[in-house]
Amino acid sequence: MSAPRPATTLRLSSGLRDKVLRSGYGTVADLRAVPTNDLVSELKLSSDQARELLHQLHPTSASWECFTATQTLELEQRSTPITTSSPALDSLFGGGLGVPPGKITEICGLPGTGKTQLGIQLCVNAQMPTAMGGAGGTSIYVDTEGSFIAKRALQFATACFEKLSTANNNQEIRAALDSKDLMQGIQYCRVHSPVELIAMVRMLDGIVRSHPKTKLIVVDSIAFLFRSNLSDINMRTKLVATLGRQLSDLARTYNVAVVVINQMTTKVDVPKASGLGQSQDMHPTSLIQPALGETWGNMCTHRIRLYNHGDGQRTARLFKSPTIQEQTVAFQILSTGISDAEDMDRPPYDDAELEFDPEESLLLWGAIDDDALYMVT
Amino acid sequence: MDGQMTSINVLDLPAAIAAALAKGKLSRAMRHIMPSFSLDTVEDLLLYTPPGSLDDVHSARFKRHQPAKGASSTNYDRLMGLTADQVALAYDQAAAYVFENRIAYGTALDLLQEEQWLSLGDPILDNALGGGGLSTHAITEIAGESAVGKTQLCLQLCLTVQLPHHMGGLDGSAVWLSTEGKFPYSRLESMISHFVSKHKEALPDLNADEIRDNIYFDSMADQETQLHIFNYQLPILIHDSHVQAQEGSDDDASQDGQSDSGDRNTGEDTSTTRSRKKPVKLIIIDSIANNFRSELHFSTPSTTDPSSGRRQGENQGFRSSILQRSAELCEIGLRLRTLADQYALTVVCVNQVTDVFEGEETTLPGAETSWNGSRTNARLLSRPLGDSMKLKKPALGLVWENTINARVVLQRTRVPEHQDPEAYSSSAGVEPQRTLSVVFSPWAANERGRGQGSGQCRYRIDASGVVGAEMPQ
Numbered sequence: 001m002s003a004p005r006p007a008t009t010l011r012l013s014s015g016l017r018d019k020v021l022r023s024g025y026g027t028v029a030d031l032r033a034v035p036t037n038d039l040v041s042e043l044k045l046s047s048d049q050a051r052e053l054l055h056q057l058h059p060t061s062a063s064w065e066c067f068t069a070t071q072t073l074e075l076e077q078r079s080t081p082i083t084t085s086s087p088a089l090d091s092l093f094g095g096g097l098g099v100p101p102g103k104i105t106e107i108c109g110l111p112g113t114g115k116t117q118l119g120i121q122l123c124v125n126a127q128m129p130t131a132m133g134g135a136g137g138t139s140i141y142v143d144t145e146g147s148f149i150a151k152r153a154l155q156f157a158t159a160c161f162e163k164l165s166t167a168n169n170n171q172e173i174r175a176a177l178d179s180k181d182l183m184q185g186i187q188y189c190r191v192h193s194p195v196e197l198i199a200m201v202r203m204l205d206g207i208v209r210s211h212p213k214t215k216l217i218v219v220d221s222i223a224f225l226f227r228s229n230l231s232d233i234n235m236r237t238k239l240v241a242t243l244g245r246q247l248s249d250l251a252r253t254y255n256v257a258v259v260v261i262n263q264m265t266t267k268v269d270v271p272k273a274s275g276l277g278q279s280q281d282m283h284p285t286s287l288i289q290p291a292l293g294e295t296w297g298n299m300c301t302h303r304i305r306l307y308n309h310g311d312g313q314r315t316a317r318l319f320k321s322p323t324i325q326e327q328t329v330a331f332q333i334l335s336t337g338i339s340d341a342e343d344m345d346r347p348p349y350d351d352a353e354l355e356f357d358p359e360e361s362l363l364l365w366g367a368i369d370d371d372a373l374y375m376v377t
Numbered sequence: 378m379d380g381q382m383t384s385i386n387v388l389d390l391p392a393a394i395a396a397a398l399a400k401g402k403l404s405r406a407m408r409h410i411m412p413s414f415s416l417d418t419v420e421d422l423l424l425y426t427p428p429g430s431l432d433d434v435h436s437a438r439f440k441r442h443q444p445a446k447g448a449s450s451t452n453y454d455r456l457m458g459l460t461a462d463q464v465a466l467a468y469d470q471a472a473a474y475v476f477e478n479r480i481a482y483g484t485a486l487d488l489l490q491e492e493q494w495l496s497l498g499d500p501i502l503d504n505a506l507g508g509g510g511l512s513t514h515a516i517t518e519i520a521g522e523s524a525v526g527k528t529q530l531c532l533q534l535c536l537t538v539q540l541p542h543h544m545g546g547l548d549g550s551a552v553w554l555s556t557e558g559k560f561p562y563s564r565l566e567s568m569i570s571h572f573v574s575k576h577k578e579a580l581p582d583l584n585a586d587e588i589r590d591n592i593y594f595d596s597m598a599d600q601e602t603q604l605h606i607f608n609y610q611l612p613i614l615i616h617d618s619h620v621q622a623q624e625g626s627d628d629d630a631s632q633d634g635q636s637d638s639g640d641r642n643t644g645e646d647t648s649t650t651r652s653r654k655k656p657v658k659l660i661i662i663d664s665i666a667n668n669f670r671s672e673l674h675f676s677t678p679s680t681t682d683p684s685s686g687r688r689q690g691e692n693q694g695f696r697s698s699i700l701q702r703s704a705e706l707c708e709i710g711l712r713l714r715t716l717a718d719q720y721a722l723t724v725v726c727v728n729q730v731t732d733v734f735e736g737e738e739t740t741l742p743g744a745e746t747s748w749n750g751s752r753t754n755a756r757l758l759s760r761p762l763g764d765s766m767k768l769k770k771p772a773l774g775l776v777w778e779n780t781i782n783a784r785v786v787l788q789r790t791r792v793p794e795h796q797d798p799e800a801y802s803s804s805a806g807v808e809p810q811r812t813l814s815v816v817f818s819p820w821a822a823n824e825r826g827r828g829q830g831s832g833q834c835r836y837r838i839d840a841s842g843v844v845g846a847e848m849p850q
Contacts, residue, residue: 141485146515146714146718148485149492149820150485150488151492154485184484186484186485187484190480190718192711192715193381193715195420195424196480198424199472199475200480202468202469203473203476225711227776227779239424266775
């Protein structure tokens, strides 16, 4: 048995907390030992406060779902990741098979780096039949930007279908797959405001429950709506945290993969004026980084940033992962979809180069932009 | 914040909960701090009462009303006299209401059938843009230096948008919002006459008057006018035009029925009905950066953004004006996108370019200097074509770039004599080479150097407008 839990660690509203602390009960165990009625009269609790305190002292066993590591491992092994169609990209996720279910994966990057295209490709791939090692499910695409182009999805679906039917002679699989079916397996919705996004994410629970085959939810993008409408940074943080928690609940409860696309923003650091003797060379610096800050970043299991180096050379850089270290891989986007870069022997930019590439550091540090909405100070 | 506000009366809430939400049982002290507190709209419910356990409800603070220090521990259920479950019930109903009434939801197959494309009026140009031209429901930016043909291309779009669907148009009208002075009427006239003669066989009904009637023009001299137009006038114009077009087509149908019965109208009447108003399907903004760039330094900090401008100093003032610009850009972008989606519009924003300076001195945030252009970065107009060693990038920075869906860049280069005398003397002549490139777009695969659909083509400008030419291999 570890040290007794102090009563200060209970998550109580401040009025109630004062009452509890002033009462002299030092530990949670002390509080639990007192009969509830006595506690209420002794601390002069209102009925709401009594309920709140009880809830904290005696969490009901029903709300406490506990898994062992073995169970979690088994669940992870049973569930099928969703391939990105590029083995190199897939290798960025722990198992090497693609975007893992049950977790939030963030894809960020500057405009034109292929974020939406990757989202569309994943929606198509989520429907690969189980006989082919796919997830055999459906997907939901929540579009805040209007960048989901059905024509593009059809191109990807057609290419995917052709690849499957040439690679496989199994008639059943052929019959089961049709590019039209693939299109019907993507549920699409367009939202225009933070309020709509909040409502949509709230409704996803019911939608996933009524479509039990759902394997993938893509939100493209989480940042866009929060840029213009909410100037209050506290409120934005709170809403994003709520969305993130709901999405991760969805991912865990229904074991679906959640892919969230994020925009990049410029963080501007203005050196704090340190009273007197402020030196003249204290210029503000800026850094291009994913939007929405740390609160959001902590909610993602994997974070991947896409780069477009021009001339069809694209790379993806893993910069947060629970299992493997940071690394960069090359991929390409054709009209048929995403695939490995043709010249895989020589990835255009490897890790070391990226880290010390003077141009890259220029891109990061020298790029001055004007998005101060995301300024984190 | 959100334009649309819906009362909680639309929800099917128990009367006690609804009343408590609308009024808020405020103590006298609280009423002093927040006289007008209520959660009586669907939007407020969704924004201010995030779902979750009891803890979350308790930690919910009133950020909007900026309560004084003493009120910081207030929480909804105590304030409203509601339990967390009751608040959660209201929240869920609000979410369901918004989902059912405002969010379009369907499969990608439905979307495929709805998708429409606006032709640029030339197969090669369309091909460079992925086959169909510009997507509806989206904002496309056309960037380039002055005199490169941006306006010409936009004028051409004003004409092609009026074509029927099977010819690559949207059977609609165009709105031209200019921040740069006059509308190029004379150029439009010559393009109209070429346009009419070009489509004479396919569309014998096409006439110049009708084309002119379906291009609306307004100028936005300053930022204030611009905001007013975007917030009020433009949505109304678009809405009215769509309603009128709907009624018009109904009238046409009934008139056709009448004329069948024998009672033909006189010639004059038919000519007036023929020049019908089409629904707005294209918005052109020429140019988006103009007002933002000219007024940047003059905007006063503390008027709209109370959180900024507290600390004194030049830098602070500049920074807060940048903040304000970002917020306004985002707002305009979101408004245009919402309109585009609501009415299936194509929005085209003309953008200026700025020089990319060499060197890496850190500058003030928001200055238009940027990263070293020598990098082969697909986002810059970096490919030095011919003599243009001065590197350019579209104005307004990353905020704007995140707001648009697609970016098309027009470039013009003169072939320098000493480098390529043959090209200079022969085919190219003194005519500058012009290139259209898709920098990014969600609908066009960018497969440079792979032949068709490569996201790039040459073009030239003649009397009829912008004409595409294949990229030399």
